[in-house]
Each structure stands twice: as structure tokens, then as C-alpha cells.
Amino acid sequence: GENVEQHPSTLSVQEGDSAVIKCTYSDSASNYFPWYKQELGKRPQLIIDIRSNVGEKKDQRIAVTLNKTAKHFSLHITETQPEDSAVYFCAAVSSAGGADGLTFGKGTHLIIQP
Amino acid sequence: SQTIHQWPATLVQPVGSPLSLECTVEGTSNPNLYWYRQAAGRGLQLLFYSVGIGQISSEVPQNLSASRPQDRQFILSSKKLLLSDSGFYLCAWIRMNTEAFFGQGTRLTVV
Numbered sequence: 696g697e698n699v700e701q702h703p704s705t706l707s708v709q710e711g712d713s714a715v716i717k718c719t720y721s722d723s724a725s726n727y728f729p730w731y732k733q734e735l736g737k738r739p740q741l742i743i744d745i746r747s748n749v750g751e752k753k754d755q756r757i758a759v760t761l762n763k764t765a766k767h768f769s770l771h772i773t774e775t776q777p778e779d780s781a782v783y784f785c786a787a788v789s790s791a792g793g794a795d796g797l798t799f800g801k802g803t804h805l806i807i808q809p
Numbered sequence: 810s811q812t813i814h815q816w817p818a819t820l821v822q823p824v825g826s827p828l829s830l831e832c833t834v835e836g837t838s839n840p841n842l843y844w845y846r847q848a849a850g851r852g853l854q855l856l857f858y859s860v861g862i863g864q865i866s867s868e869v870p871q872n873l874s875a876s877r878p879q880d881r882q883f884i885l886s887s888k889k890l891l892l893s894d895s896g897f898y899l900c901a902w903i904r905m906n907t908e909a910f911f912g913q914g915t916r917l918t919v920v
């Protein structure tokens with residue numbers, strides 16, 4: 696099955712700086728890569744996703760890049776703000792079938808320092 | 810639009826007591842439903858998934874069980890809770906193996 700590794704586990708950046716979170720996956724059949732943001736005590740919510748037929752996707756201050764050859768994808772947040780502080784999860788879904796859903800990384804606790 | 814409901818939001822139960830968490834989905838039919846557990850506010854561990862009524866797949870051996878009595882209802886249960894069952898439980902509907910929609914979560918504390 697799929698295995699997703701996520702780094703770092705904790706990331707502290709100054710407000711206004713950029714943050715980058717990286718994930719690798721093992722199943723070359725994976726074709727959908729979402730990122731979720733989870734604020735303390737709340738449910739994870741989708742913030743951006745990318746499919747295997749594109750290399751990059753942007754939504755305002757958030758971007759995701761995908762390298763299929765190396766089997767890794769990254770989340771980039773620019774001009775970080777205090778409200779960006781949260782736990783971020785990457786995930787991967789295989790196109791190989793099965794209904795066992797998303798495989799999540801272990802999460803990155805992003806701390807925005809004022 | 811699709812909505813997923815999960816309750817209760819918080820629960821404090823003594824060791825050895827039973828557990829029942831309920832999850833229902835609106836706005837879709839024959840959804841793939843999932844139960845995750847999140848310990849220490851970090852990783853999401855898949856516990857069970859169901860692709861239809863009466864169909865349950867388990868990912869890890871554990872003290873919990875799941876049932877799918879109706880198309881849009883998914884229940885997580887235990888006959889006797891352990892301290893190690895404490896955690897944040899999330900029900901999810903995953904659309905066509907793409908986006909996941911999560912319930913509000915249940916914070917379970919076993920004392």
C-alpha cells in the first residue's frame with residue numbers, strides 16, 4: 696500500500712517569511728495529492744490539492760508543487776500570517792483502486808512567530 | 810450540498826464502559842465512509858472504512874468495532890474502553906477517492 700512521509704514535524708517561521716512542507720510517497724500509481732489544515736481542536740479542512748497531470752498549482756499565498764519522477768510534493772506558504780499557525784497534513788490517493796481512502800502524512804505543526 | 814455530522818463532540822468515559830460514536834452523511838448516496846483516530850493532536854490513523862451497508866474493513870487490530878446499518882450512517886463502538894482508546898476520532902466521507910470531508914470530531918477521554 697501507499698506510504699507517505701512528511702517533514703518537518705514542526706516548523707517555526709517569522710511572520711511574513713515563507714514556509715515549506717515536504718512529503719514523499721511510495722506508490723507510483725498515486726494521482727491525487729491534497730493538503731489539509733487543522734486548527735487546534737477542529738477538523739482538517741482541504742486547502743489545496745494537485746493531480747498528477749500538473750506540476751504546480753497556486754491559490755493566492757499557497758502553492759503546491761509535484762515531482763512525479765522523484766515522488767515528492769511540497770506545500771509553499773508565502774507571506775505567512777498568524778492565522779497560518781496550524782497542523783498541516785499531506786495525503787496521497789492511489790489510482791490503483793481499492794477504497795482505503797487517503798494515506799496521510801504524520802503532520803507538520805507550523806508556528807508563525809510574531 | 811454534502812454534509813457530514815458526527816456526535817458527540819466530547820465524551821468522558823470510565824475504563825471498561827461501552828462506546829458508541831455516530832456519523833451521518835447528507836447529500837450523497839452510497840458514500841465511502843471512514844473512521845480515523847488522531848492521538849496527541851498529530852497523525853491520522855485509519856481505523857475502519859466502509860463502502861456500503863454491512864461492509865466494514867479494518868486497518869488495525871484494536872479494541873474497537875464499526876458498523877454500517879444504513880447507507881449514510883457509520884458507527885464506531887467498543888464494548889469495554891481502555892485508557893489507550895483516548896484520542897480525537899474523526900469520521901470522514903471521501904468522494905471518489907479524492908477529497909475528504911471530515912465530521913467535527915469527537916474528543917474521547919477514557920478515565
